Amino acid sequence: MTTTTRVLIAADKFKGSLTAADVAERVTAGLRAEHPDVAVESLPVADGGDGTVAAAVAGGFEARRVRVTGPLGGPVEALYAxxxxxxxxxxxxxxxxxxxxxxxxxxxxxxxxxxGELVRAALAAGARTVVLGVGGSATNDGGAGMLTALGARLLDAT
Known part of the structure; x- marks a missing residue:
């Protein structure tokens, strides 16, 4: 009986140069070129920052596009999965x-x-569990903007 060697490529992005899917694709191609008898499967992953939604989509989630408030207050198009x-x-x-x-x-x-607007859109679409990746933020409001977008009212202690 022969045993097939199996390899899983679980790659994160190379920030500024390659997406997680691109890294996984290139590592997979290189491994297959050197070892054609090896069974290779790839799965992009993320650390909670940029690319987290893309990794979820690669894992079978559906991407949803929403227009939300960007970090400087203007509108931006954002995805959730x-x-x-x-x-x-x-x-x-x-x-x-x-x-x-x-x-x-x-x-x-x-x-x-x-x-917060993304979370609200996900809840409106039927989500009951929300996995929130908090990497790559341009903010330091402690989540106050997110909470107010979800309906919280922040009070001053004085």
Whole structure:
């Protein structure tokens, strides 16, 4: 009886150069070229930042597009992923550093409101479980924008 060697390529992005799917594809191609007898399967993964929704979509979730508030207050198009009653939301898609103009950082005014709007859209689509990836954020509002977008009212203690 012969045993087939099996390899799973679980690759994250190479930020600024390749997506997780691109990394997995290239590693898979290289492995197959050197070892054609090896069974190779690839699955893009993410660490909770940029690419988290794409990894969920690669795993069988459906991408949903929503217009939300970006980190500087203007509208942006963002994706979340949905499968059954589970949604994957990526903070970076709505409130991320990649949405800022080059060299512009607004730590005192950037908002997570768009992340809350993504969560709200996922809930409206039937999600009962929301997996929230919080990497890649351009904000430091402690989630206050997200909470207010979800209906919370923040009070001053004084």
């Amino acid at each position: 949905l499968r059954g009653d589970t949604a994957v939301v990526e903070m970076a898609a709505a409130s991320g550093l990649a949405l800022l103009p080059p060299g512009v950082f607004e730590p005192l005014t950037a908002t997570t409101a768009g992340t």
